[in-house]
Amino acid sequence: MxxxxxxxxxxxxxxxxxxxxxxxxxxxxxxxxxxxxxxxxxxxxxxxxxxxxxxxxxxxxxxxxxxxxxxxxxxxxxxxxxxxxxxxxxxxxxxxxxxxxxxxxxxxxxxxxxxxxxxxxxxxxxxxxxxAEVQTPLAPLHPPARVQGYGDGVIETAIAARSRFAVDAIPLVAEVTPGVWVGEWAVTMAAAAAATLAGGATAILAVPDYRDQEQLASALAAVLPAQRVIRLDAKQSNPDRYRAFLRCLSDDPVVIIGNRSVVYAPAANLGLVALFDDGDPLHSEPLSPYVHTRDAALVRQEQSGCALMFLGHARSTEVERLVEVHWVRVFAPQPAVLPKVVPTAQQSSEDRLAAQARIPSTAWREARAALEFGPVLVQVARPGYAPKLSCADCKRSARCMKCEGPLGQKTSRSTPACNWCGALAVDWRCANCDGERLRFVGSGAGRTAEDLGRAFPGVRVIVADGERPILTVGAEPALIIATRGAEPIAAGGYRAVLLLDGESMIARESLRVAEDCLRWWSNAAALAARRAPIVLVGVGGALASAFVTWRQADFARSELADRRALRFPPAVRVATVTGTVQAVADAVATLGVDGPDILGPVDVEGGGVRTIVRFDYARGAEIAAALRAEVVKSAANRRRALGKAARGPVPVSLKVRFDDVEPFLEQ
Known part of the structure; x- marks a missing residue:
């Protein structure tokens, strides 16, 4: 307009x-x-x-x-x-x-x-x-390496045909150059990008974070000249990011890698958009209009006609929905590559050293045997020493005396402090029973490292988490205690993987908790050496069965069926409408009495109300246009009411967010 x-x-x-x-x-x-x-x-x-x-x-x-x-x-x-x-x-x-x-x-x-x-x-x-009037000519391309593990030329043919497809990643690690190890998923993505360049087109590769970028960059360096690869991500300095962006404006075919915003990179002849691990929340844009990388990639594929690839160890329910409506096809490894998963209950152990480590005897024996040959990965839910504390007398959660936030302890020698405001819990008293003693509830990476260090004397213990980022470890025997998502790559793969805290992970109140857990465990299992034991502790039922048999797609299919019955996303689309009572009522009224499902309004923190709108995908454009018009009208009325004296941004009276799962996380 x-x-x-x-x-x-x-x-x-x-x-x-x-x-x-x-x-x-x-x-x-x-x-x-x-x-x-x-x-x-x-x-x-x-x-x-x-x-x-x-x-x-x-x-x-x-x-x-x-x-x-x-x-x-x-x-x-x-x-x-x-x-x-x-x-x-x-x-x-x-x-x-x-x-x-x-x-x-x-x-x-x-x-x-x-x-x-x-x-x-x-x-x-x-x-x-x-x-630079004369651009430096790019290095010539050599015949690309074939994408291995999925049948001869299957993925290359799909890229050349500009198809949409989902690929089940091979759960192994690979040595791309001497001494450099990456996940097989990175090798697959790099080979797909090389095939795209060989056809004279540009490839855009989006991954969740810098750890994945480092693996992907290493895999690309093994098959493409460095001049053909452009990194475009948020961790770059402003000059480096702008310099990389200007390189993307060239007509030469290149590979552009980065995090979620890379999907918007300019490309003269786009041949492929590929996403790894689309279920990772880092693909969700935290800024308005909160567009997920997957949704932006789907729109770009439809507009440009390029190929689109979703790659991951565990399929998200969103991709499963696209599979079921035949919008994307599926490629699985041929023959199937199945990790050796050993489920075990979280039971009290009769073995003294296993009891010190607070793990079942099965897990302790597998770890002890594996440490004879190389490193062992132990995945835990949280960083720190004791993420939560409670009163030793009444067992209630210990709360901060200033802000009522939960108390935690980062190291064994540190003073307990509030996880919200950071205030030290000096002279703490329980508000319920007036008790003065604290007890640990759960264990973080620090406490787990101490316990396992006592259970495996003489073994080197390494902690990897957000505060101590470690990208790679050697092939020497060591215990690697890592929080979910922070697991380093081990040379040759881990000789065993222990997945602890499964019960606490599943206990998290979230609509996506089951598929998130399956994704966390699958990504960790994919770091193991071939046929190395993977021990899942304290989890049973359909979720554990899907992981043990490596049938993540079946679990995603079942999860999607349950959400379809309940009309939960992604079986349907949702929009949250938040604002003043009148603004929300006016916006919802424009949708009509025969419109979508309306849930609410309910009060929200900070004032105002929120209404959830559920609707089928076919009505998305219509409802988005109606709510968008209400946002514009509300903003204009708000500024008009404040008068000409209002300068700069004006507080909004209506906010709309599509595909927001946050309301469904609250139990």
């Missing part, structure tokens, strides 16, 4: 610049028409950064030229571009179309997506880019 902006210059027959204003205000999330001064005619092209006047606000705003339109029937006057900030067209037509489509699907602002897609300008980097 475009609008005329009254101003001092008659545009005559001059072309019109349609500009996206850089603003968080939803009512400004549209294209504005501006005249192009004669002095800026050559510089003003689609995609460049500009500065434009805002008559209503009486100021100059930043923006992007989205398109250059021919003169229309409008005979009035248009405001003119104030300045072309940069001559580099950083907002490509494909990325703009993606931003517009993705934001409409989520009832959000396209500008918020553009802000994720286009890094902030770095002047020195840009000048160096423009000064």
């Amino acid at each position: 475009s609008t005329a902006s009254p101003g001092p210059a008659q545009h005559g027959q001059r072309p019109i610049a349609r500009v996206l204003i850089d603003s968080p205000l939803p009512q400004l999330d549209r294209l504005f028409d501006y005249g192009i001064p004669e002095a800026l005619r050559e510089q003003a092209v689609a995609g460049v950064r500009v500065r434009v006047p805002l008559r209503s606000a009486g100021r100059v705003a930043d923006g992007f030229i989205v398109e250059i339109a021919p003169p229309g029937d409008y005979v009035g006057v248009l405001s003119e571009l104030e300045e072309v900030v940069s001559a580099v067209p950083v907002l490509t037509p494909e990325v703009w179309a993606l931003a517009r489509k993705v934001s409409e699907r989520a009832a959000g602002n396209a500008n918020d997506i553009v802000r994720l897609a286009v890094p902030n300008r770095q002047v020195r980097v840009e000048k160096a880019y423009l000064a």
Whole structure:
């Protein structure tokens, strides 16, 4: 949509610049028409950064030229571009179309997506880019290595046909170059990217975090020249990120790797978008409009016609739904690769050393035997020493005397402190029984390391968690105590894997707890050496059976069937509408009496109410458009009510979030 902006210059027959204003205000999330001064005619092209006047606000705003339109029937006057900030067209037509489509699907602002897609300008980097008139030719591509383990040329054929497919990752580790070990999933993804480049197209590879990026970069280095691989992620400095982004604007086929926002990277000829472990919550964008990497990838595949690959050790229910509606096909390893999983109950052990380690005798014996040959991985639920404390007398949870937060202990020698405000629990007294003694509830990585150190005297113990990130370990015997998701890669694979705290993981109140646990355990099991024992402690039932038999897809299918019966996501789409009572009521009223399921409203912390809207996927565009219109109307009314004196962002009276599972986490 475009609008005329009254101003001092008659545009005559001059072309019109349609500009996206850089603003968080939803009512400004549209294209504005501006005249192009004669002095800026050559510089003003689609995609460049500009500065434009805002008559209503009486100021100059930043923006992007989205398109250059021919003169229309409008005979009035248009405001003119104030300045072309940069001559580099950083907002490509494909990325703009993606931003517009993705934001409409989520009832959000396209500008918020553009802000994720286009890094902030770095002047020195840009000048160096423009000064390089002759680009260094890229190294030639050699015949790519075949994707191994899925049948001869199966995945390459699917990429060439621009298909959508899900791949069950091989649960092993591989040595890509001497002394460098990565997960087999990274080898598969790298080979798929190499096949894409061999066809003259660019590949975009998205992974959850920097640990996965390091593995993927190592796998790519073994099959592609370094010049052909571009890293684009949030951990880079601003200059490095902008430099990498400018490289993506080239017409040469490259591989672009990064975290969730890499899916918006510009690509002249996109041949493949691949996601690893799409069930990881790090793929969920925490900023408005909260678009998941998987959803953005689906939209981009539909727009560009590229191939789309979902790769993981455990299939998410979202991907399973796509499989069941025949939107994606499935490739599994041929022949099947099944880890050796040993389930065992969490029982009191008669063995003295096993009792010291607080693990069953079976787990202790497997670990002791494995330590004769190499490292053993022990996965725990939480970092720290004692994540929770309780009163030793009445057994109630120990709470902070200042803020009522839960108390915890990070090390065996540290003073207990509040997990919320950090206040030390000095002179603590129980509010329930006036007791003064504390007892441990559960054990973190630190306490587990101490216990296992006593049970395995003389064995080196290494703790890996968020505070002590370790990416790799050697092949020497050692106990690696790691929190879920922080497990390092071991040279040659772990000789045994112990999965502890299964009961506490499952006890977490969450709609996704079962599939999350299965994903955590599967990712850890995939780090083991071939046929190394994997001991799952204290878990039974269908979840343990699916893990032991390595039938994660069957469990995802069953989980999706249960949610379909209850009309829980992803069987249906949901939107949460939060705001003042009147604003929420008005928004829901626009959906009609014969509209979707309406749950609520309920009061929310901080004031206001929240309503949950459930609807079928076929109605997504209709409901998103209706709620989006209400957000715009609410924002405009809010600013109008505050008057012209209001400057900057105005507190919103209505907020809409699509595909939000948070309300279903609360029990």
